[in-house]
Amino acid sequence: MCSFKKALALLLVLWQAVAQASGYVDVLDLPARPSALAVRSPLLDVTSAGQRLVAVGQRGHILYSDDDGKQWQQASVPVSSDLNAVYFPTPEQGWAVGNDGVVLHSSDAGATWKKQLDGRQIGALSVKHYAALAAADPDNEQWPLRVADGQRLVEEGADKPLLDLWFADDKLGYVVGVFNLILRTEDGGQNWTPFQDRTDNPQNFHLNAITSTGDGLYIAGEQGLLLKWDDAAQRFAAVQTPYQGSFFGVVGKPGEALVYGLRGNVLRSTDGGLSWTPFDSGLQVSVTAATVDAQGHYRMFSQAGHMLVARDDSPRLQLVPQQNPSPVAGAALAADGSLVLVGTRGARALLEQ
Template sequence: MLSSKRIARALLLAALPALGQAAPFVDVLDLPAQHSELAVRSPLLAVTHAGARLVSVGQRGHILYSDTAGQTWQQAEVPVSADLNAVHFPTPAQGWAVGNDGVILHSVDGGRSWQKQLDGRRIGALMVEHYAALAAAEPEQPRWAELLAEGQRFVDEGADKPLLGVWFADERTGYAVGVFNLILRTSDGGRHWQPLLDRVDNPQGFHLNAIASTGDGLYIVGEQGLVLKWDAGRERFTSLPSPYQGTFFGVIGRPGEVLVHGLRGHVFRSRDGGRNWQALDSGLQVSITAATLDAQGHYRLFTQAGHLLRDDGNALQLLTQAQQAPVAGAVAVDDGLVLVGGHGVRRLTTQ
């Protein structure tokens, strides 16, 4: 009779081939996000309102939603595991999220479930098709050949181009922006997306980090001081005089006013549509990574180290907090703010 040690050894040897087999590769664009009780404490990169609901997106395809002003959260059904960088809801029901690998997701139920509309495996082909048609129609125009070559580069390099910002005017018309001047527009709710690289004053192909509306203007900010504004008459994003040559991470505003913020604590305000800018001294050398308007109408700005600044209309004031942690996104609720970042969600009572 075999000893217990010999039996155990035989069983182990029999199992070795199975243990040595690697799991088959599944692309994150085809792998649904995994449900986890720890998702609310996992890295989250953006948060927004969907009517009275809050929706937050983050790493590994995690999307959370809250109907209790951020006190409790539920995890949504998401068809991808790619990191998600931005989210926007033009209506309480209809919303879009974008992220790495060129992914664009759409929800029709306030963020409870999501469907994939586009990913980076198809973006290059869209660019090639679009700019090949323009090149054929206008062969004397060298710009079309340049953009056609750019589209082919996207095809050759695969689905590795992150989308970093998204904004929709309504249920039909919206934009997604990302690295290397990547910008897409839809006019049918995302059923079809059109490359818009030829409608942007960004000849050096700087990254487009964020897009937002102030109510009377649509702005994009990006690398090396890039600030763009949609010109409806010319049907393009035109460059504005930049107050800073460093990278901007965000843009926020309201009718008659726009703020841009970015590296090393830089914040600038314009009250004339971006023609002139006023520097707001943050007193910090830390990048400002998130901003929102609170319930009282004050701008609240946050740094990658978790500092909180309040704008009273004339200057920035640094506020103390009981707890300080990096912030990637923020929204106002009735009794304060809901913040998201590397440690998930937290609530902050405003001062």
């Protein structure tokens, strides 16, 4: 997740602390307000739901477009928490996550949403789950520590952002967030299992993004943390890379993966994550979003609004000039093959370049 997304998340936490003193209604209980300006307000992610595009952002705004991003409608959302990511494994079934540990679900391609989970429940889930493991395995010293971590979540309240999510289908999925927060569902979000013990992340670094490249499921995190799902071990195992700065995302296709992050750093692997080589971006600002375009080329975007494209087997990303660039937080391929971007200025369709 990009740095300005984190800043927005932290600002909301501070705002809530002040507002609580004045008797406000919790954003987890306050439906998002309809706004004609929602399409131009900060949006943090966009994805496709079949032929439809769905974008999420501040104050619980969720927008959807059925004409490749030209016009947008606002969805019905039961919370006003900032939303950080959205994903649809099928054209109808989708999930969104955000601040306050919120998980939302839609079964109608993003037109309406229901809350499945929030930060007021996650701590108690962790305590219950790890207490049961401690009772079954009293000699394992990690379980009491996990119980204590869950209890801290209970005491601190619903202030832990979820930053990203990924679903294999309409049943199996993961949500990830700050301080190694990760949960898994196998029934479409009806039940969630804490998964903090299934990551090689002893320092509890933030989990910024989770992505499948088609033949590998990766989690990108801060301070060089990169994890990959190990099916035999049933855990997210650490992947070694030559960069120790924060990663904000992974993009790829079968046989290839690119991880990107701070200061324009992009690394490429063609051997399932066993080795990584620098992919020259020519930038010194963070790469914050990426996707694959209709021609199969990687498109990457920076927090300053740069667009980079990787064509053929070139080891260098090519800078594509932009008019009036603005920070990009998310990018998606529309049904007509065009690209739609979201960021601090809302949603916009990218002209063919």
